[in-house]
Amino acid sequence: MSAPSDIDTLIEMMARLPGLGPRSARRAVLHLVARRESQLAPLARQMQQVAATARECARCGNVGTGEICPICADSARGNGQICVVEDVADLWAMERSGVFKGRYHVLGGTLSALDAVGPEDLRIPQLLERVAEEGVQEVILALSATVDGQTTAHYIADALDGRAAISSLAQGVPVGGELDYLDDGTIAAALTARKSF
Amino acid sequence: MSAPSDIDTLIEMMARLPGLGPRSARRAVLHLVARRESQLAPLARQMQQVAATARECARCGNVGTGEICPICADSARGNGQICVVEDVADLWAMERSGVFKGRYHVLGGTLSALDAVGPEDLRIPQLLERVAEEGVQEVILALSATVDGQTTAHYIADALDGRAAISSLAQGVPVGGELDYLDDGTIAAALTARKSF
Numbered sequence: 001m002s003a004p005s006d007i008d009t010l011i012e013m014m015a016r017l018p019g020l021g022p023r024s025a026r027r028a029v030l031h032l033v034a035r036r037e038s039q040l041a042p043l044a045r046q047m048q049q050v051a052a053t054a055r056e057c058a059r060c061g062n063v064g065t066g067e068i069c070p071i072c073a074d075s076a077r078g079n080g081q082i083c084v085v086e087d088v089a090d091l092w093a094m095e096r097s098g099v100f101k102g103r104y105h106v107l108g109g110t111l112s113a114l115d116a117v118g119p120e121d122l123r124i125p126q127l128l129e130r131v132a133e134e135g136v137q138e139v140i141l142a143l144s145a146t147v148d149g150q151t152t153a154h155y156i157a158d159a160l161d162g163r164a165a166i167s168s169l170a171q172g173v174p175v176g177g178e179l180d181y182l183d184d185g186t187i188a189a190a191l192t193a194r195k196s197f
Numbered sequence: 198m199s200a201p202s203d204i205d206t207l208i209e210m211m212a213r214l215p216g217l218g219p220r221s222a223r224r225a226v227l228h229l230v231a232r233r234e235s236q237l238a239p240l241a242r243q244m245q246q247v248a249a250t251a252r253e254c255a256r257c258g259n260v261g262t263g264e265i266c267p268i269c270a271d272s273a274r275g276n277g278q279i280c281v282v283e284d285v286a287d288l289w290a291m292e293r294s295g296v297f298k299g300r301y302h303v304l305g306g307t308l309s310a311l312d313a314v315g316p317e318d319l320r321i322p323q324l325l326e327r328v329a330e331e332g333v334q335e336v337i338l339a340l341s342a343t344v345d346g347q348t349t350a351h352y353i354a355d356a357l358d359g360r361a362a363i364s365s366l367a368q369g370v371p372v373g374g375e376l377d378y379l380d381d382g383t384i385a386a387a388l389t390a391r392k393s394f
Binding site: 006007009010013014016017018019020024026027028029030031032033034036039040041042043044045046047048049050051053054063065087088089092 | 204206207210211214215216217223224225229230233237239243244245247248251286
């Protein structure tokens with residue numbers, strides 16, 4: 001391998017990112033090395049900036065740059081609704097839809113018997129505390145429609161034990177979805193939950 | 198968008214890398230933010246290191262950390278052969294095969310009438326100088342089998358005008374390739390260049 005070792009090391013580090021392999025990491029690094037001033041140096045600075053300032057919100061688990069994230073700090077969003085999501089990526093996805101105006105709670109994963117993830121490994125105790133302290137009226141469970149996601153949803157519903165209304169995202173045909181490409185389970189769920197037209 | 202602006206900026210920068218889009222950049226940045234100490238900070242340092250030290254080899258155009266790249270500096274590789282490649286990625290690909298023991302010359306692209314790339318925009322004059330100065334016996338043209346690649350190959354062959362032997366990579370069936378999946382041109386080239394068994 002003729003690449004000098006500093007560049008090799010950078011390629012190896014980039015190849016560890018999700019969605020990049022050795023080949024795409026090489027391409028990305030070559031792209032950056034050819035644009036040292038305009039892209040590589042600014043990217044390095046930005047990464048250092050984020051590494052120095054990013055932290056988990058003490059309340060909801062979102063990433064932010066302060067003790068409390070912008071959503072938790074925004075008093076307009078304290079509307080008595082908490083949306084429970086598995087991870088920060090899901091929180092961002094919810095925010096992109098722009099419909100939800102309450103606050104979030106990031107669990108950090110789902111309960112999993114196989115991976116030995118119990119309630120104490122997730123931020124479930126913190127959720128129960130928040131429901132008690134923040135006057136939460138509704139907990140919206142926006143968890144994956146997988147076995148682990150639904151197990152987690154049921155566990156949380158049991159643990160809340162009527163202290164707040166509990167809802168979950170509707171299941172059905174995705175907007176723009178063609179029936180032909182949908183799995184049987186989704187079609188069955190959409191049919192069961194059909195609405196009068 | 199709830200992500201704080203520093204993280205947003207980092208996502209935008211990452212999304213500009215080849216092979217990454219907005220969605221995969223978000224995933225990669227979330228992965229890094231969750232591993233600030235173990236991955237994000239070291240990656241930022243490594244990028245800064247490469248940004249500060251990487252430079253183009255003054256002789257062949259490879260990237261290295263010195264005035265002259267390790268291959269040009271290695272006297273064992275001055276065997277009178279120069280392999281001409283389009284870019285550094287191609288040089289690395291040649292090096293991975295481990296067969297070529299001479300030196301390289303990176304053109305920085307191919308001649309292109311459409312994109313108005315002429316010989317002076319590539320490192321073709323430097324190649325002619327090197328052939329005169331370094332006692333090169335053979336120039337191996339390892340250029341793409343595209344119209345622009347082959348135009349460039351013919352231009353270089355004309356410009357060298359017999360001052361060195363000129364060869365090009367063989368065309369044929371790739372190792373492990375199945376005929377059924379090969380394009381007609383490759384099969385025709387492999388048949389024309391058939392060898393006695």
